[in-house]
Amino acid sequence: MSPSKSLLIGAIGLLASVEASTIPNSRSNQHKSGYTSSLIATQFGMVFDAPVTIGNQSFQLLVDTGSSDTYVMQDGFTCIDSTENMVIPQDECLYSNKTYHKSRSHRHVPGEMFGIEYGAGIASGEMAYEDVSLNGLSVKGQKVAIANVSTPMGDKGVNSGLLGLAYPALSSAHPANHTNNETYWYDRMAYDPVLFTMQQNGLIDPYFSLALARTPQNASRGFGGYLTLGGLPPVKHSSKFSSVPVKILDSIPKNITSGLHARAYWASTVSSVSYGPSSGGKLKTNSTSFKFFLDSGNYIQYLPSAIANPINDLFDPPAKYVEGYEGFVVDCSAKTPKFGLTLGNQTFFHNGRDLIYQTDDGTCISNIAPSESVPLLKQLDINILGVPFLKNVVAVFDFGENEMRFAKRLESNMTTSGSSGSSGSATPTPSFSSGTKSIQKISWIETVLASAVFAAGTMVF
Ligand SMILES: *[C@@H]1O[C@H](CO)[C@@H](O)[C@H](O)[C@H]1NC(C)=O
Ligand SMILES: *[C@@H]1O[C@H](CO)[C@@H](O)[C@H](O)[C@H]1NC(C)=O
Ligand SMILES: *[C@@H]1O[C@H](CO)[C@@H](O)[C@H](O)[C@H]1NC(C)=O
Numbered sequence: 001m002s003p004s005k006s007l008l009i010g011a012i013g014l015l016a017s018v019e020a021s022t023i024p025n026s027r028s029n030q031h032k033s034g035y036t037s038s039l040i041a042t043q044f045g046m047v048f049d050a051p052v053t054i055g056n057q058s059f060q061l062l063v064d065t066g067s068s069d070t071y072v073m074q075d076g077f078t079c080i081d082s083t084e085n086m087v088i089p090q091d092e093c094l095y096s097n098k099t100y101h102k103s104r105s106h107r108h109v110p111g112e113m114f115g116i117e118y119g120a121g122i123a124s125g126e127m128a129y130e131d132v133s134l135n136g137l138s139v140k141g142q143k144v145a146i147a148n149v150s151t152p153m154g155d156k157g158v159n160s161g162l163l164g165l166a167y168p169a170l171s172s173a174h175p176a177n178h179t180n181n182e183t184y185w186y187d188r189m190a191y192d193p194v195l196f197t198m199q200q201n202g203l204i205d206p207y208f209s210l211a212l213a214r215t216p217q218n219a220s221r222g223f224g225g226y227l228t229l230g231g232l233p234p235v236k237h238s239s240k241f242s243s244v245p246v247k248i249l250d251s252i253p254k255n256i257t258s259g260l261h262a263r264a265y266w267a268s269t270v271s272s273v274s275y276g277p278s279s280g281g282k283l284k285t286n287s288t289s290f291k292f293f294l295d296s297g298n299y300i301q302y303l304p305s306a307i308a309n310p311i312n313d314l315f316d317p318p319a320k321y322v323e324g325y326e327g328f329v330v331d332c333s334a335k336t337p338k339f340g341l342t343l344g345n346q347t348f349f350h351n352g353r354d355l356i357y358q359t360d361d362g363t364c365i366s367n368i369a370p371s372e373s374v375p376l377l378k379q380l381d382i383n384i385l386g387v388p389f390l391k392n393v394v395a396v397f398d399f400g401e402n403e404m405r406f407a408k409r410l411e412s413n414m415t416t417s418g419s420s421g422s423s424g425s426a427t428p429t430p431s432f433s434s435g436t437k438s439i440q441k442i443s444w445i446e447t448v449l450a451s452a453v454f455a456a457g458t459m460v461f
């Protein structure tokens with residue numbers, strides 16, 4: 001599958017890292033082991049960044065199960081406004097000011113370029129072979145993207161790019177003569193993303209896991225949880241895992257997956273949904289199954305409107321649909337509905353605190369929105385689960401068995417441990433309520449919602 005495989009040199013063994021546990025992985029002990037890093041939560045718990053070393057330089061990169069490339073912004077990159085195509089100051093791209101400069105291990109990949117379009121924007125640049133270290137494991141000559149052009153996609157100065165954790169078929173290298181930035185979904189040359197290379201080099205078993213942490217509603221940054229390679233994260237969870245197969249989405253045209261009929265997104269099926277009022281009242285169950293993909297780069301969950309609308313009505317006071325941006329605004333201190341998703345043989349309920357996001361200006365939005373409001377999702381008959389769900393489970397992404405496994409978290413307030421960010425006690429207290437004020441500030445929300453749509457999935461045709 002990977003044209004680059006023969007050029008990959010192989011692993012150089014383990015680099016110790018302060019942020020990574022270095023307990024070696026072994027099949028006999030695989031549930032306790034693996035290679036872990038602590039994440040940083042930014043943007044009020046919407047975005048999660050992991051430490052990654054490229055060449056000799058370390059960066060925070062957005063952890064994205066909804067795409068497959070790892071890109072880092074290069075020194076002197078050009079920031080382009082996404083609507084007018086105007087060059088704007090670099091800091092308006094919102095990335096960290098830590099950018100990549102060519103190291104001695106950098107080698108240009110001849111005949112290729114990088115170009116990608118996410119829901120949130122566009123990035124492009126060169127494909128390069130570089131040494132990549134993640135969670136204490138290193139790969140020499142991994143294909144990565146070094147971006148010299150981007151629209152604003154950073155998180156106010158923490159991350160410098162993105163770590164793509166989906167399948168090879170979604171990777172977005174192109175022939176070097178691909179200059180049209182409106183067709184980055186097509187004409188792709190698939191390669192193996194970093195975790196696939198690590199597995200082929202025998203560094204890890206073929207899976208990774210996520211346990212995202214919950215930050216207080218009004219905290220812009222904090223400890224973000226864990227990403228573990230070839231093992232499970234160090235959080236308390238039920239010993240019972242539910243599993244679902246990773247599916248090939250037939251609705252996605254093959255011309256965006258390098259012509260391959262292959263797994264691309266972490267996609268599967270929700271078999272039923274249960275919801276009801278915060279207290280009292282009976283739970284309703286809708287047992288019509290629907291397809292989804294799981295996207296750690298997306299903090300809004302897009303569900304069938306027949307599910308999303310009644311759940312938004314069950315906030316107290318109810319969340320209000322706002323025309324024009326296809327999302328729901330909600331009182332920051334609203335009582336939240338009960339909401340569970342059945343995946344495999346278990347139903348996973350959301351902690352109510354994960355159903356409301358406070359934005360920068362104090363306005364709150366519901367993170368459940370109707371898929372039908374996004375033409376593309378409607379067209380493809382697909383839904384998105386993301387950050388809210390992931391805060392309630394240990395999620396295992398297994399590209400060996402091609403399945404996802406989920407276990408309930410027992411320590412649901414994981415805001416106190418870890419090495420990065422704030423370590424205050426869990427504060428389940430929405431301290432301010434925006435009420436009607438929120439509606440006046442819609443333009444900001446509009447921007448947020450627009451950029452949240454596939455905040456990192458590549459699927460606009
Ligand atoms: C896309 O291409 C157009 C036309 O060449 C150019 O003006 C624009 O800056 C490019 N935008 C990005 C984000 O690459
Ligand atoms: C990067 O940003 C930080 C914080 O904003 C600032 O302290 C530092 O001086 C900046 N570094 C460079 C090289 O501009
Ligand atoms: C990385 O390597 C380059 C080239 O060898 C060197 O100029 C630079 O100072 C190094 N950077 C770090 C952070 O070690």
Ligand SMILES: *[C@@H]1O[C@H](CO)[C@@H](O)[C@H](O)[C@H]1NC(C)=O
Nearest residue numbers: 077078113124125126148149
């Ligand atoms: C980005 O890098 C590519 C080569 O990798 C080059 O062709 C292009 O001109 C550069 N664009 C900008 C805006 O620096």
Ligand SMILES: *[C@@H]1O[C@H](CO)[C@@H](O)[C@H](O)[C@H]1NC(C)=O
Nearest residue numbers: 175176177178179180183187
């Ligand atoms: C790029 O080059 C290849 C091989 O010469 C050619 O088939 C293809 O049409 C070219 N693509 C573009 C966008 O020019």
Ligand SMILES: *[C@@H]1O[C@H](CO)[C@@H](O)[C@H](O)[C@H]1NC(C)=O
Nearest residue numbers: 240241242243244344345346
């Ligand atoms: C639930 O599914 C898991 C994973 O497929 C399986 O190991 C377990 O036996 C199932 N439990 C029940 C009660 O069916």
Ligand SMILES: *[C@@H]1O[C@H](CO)[C@@H](O)[C@H](O)[C@H]1NC(C)=O
Nearest residue numbers: 183186252253254255256461
């Ligand atoms: C990609 O495939 C779809 C469905 O097969 C087709 O409608 C579309 O025109 C194709 N796009 C390109 C750019 O090839």
Ligand SMILES: *[C@@H]1O[C@H](CO)[C@@H](O)[C@H](O)[C@H]1NC(C)=O
Nearest residue numbers: 286287288289290304306307
């Ligand atoms: C259940 O959800 C489906 C969409 O997944 C919808 O078509 C159907 O109308 C819903 N049923 C009820 C009773 O709400």
Ligand SMILES: *[C@@H]1O[C@H](CO)[C@@H](O)[C@H](O)[C@H]1NC(C)=O
Nearest residue numbers: 351353412413425426427428
């Ligand atoms: C966890 O959060 C709940 C409220 O959701 C609170 O009642 C409980 O005390 C918290 N537990 C810890 C250990 O902070």
Ligand SMILES: *[C@@H]1O[C@H](CO)[C@@H](O)[C@H](O)[C@H]1NC(C)=O
Nearest residue numbers: 216218219220427429430431
């Ligand atoms: C967040 O809310 C808590 C509880 O009301 C308050 O103590 C804290 O100062 C607030 N923090 C920020 C950053 O506003």
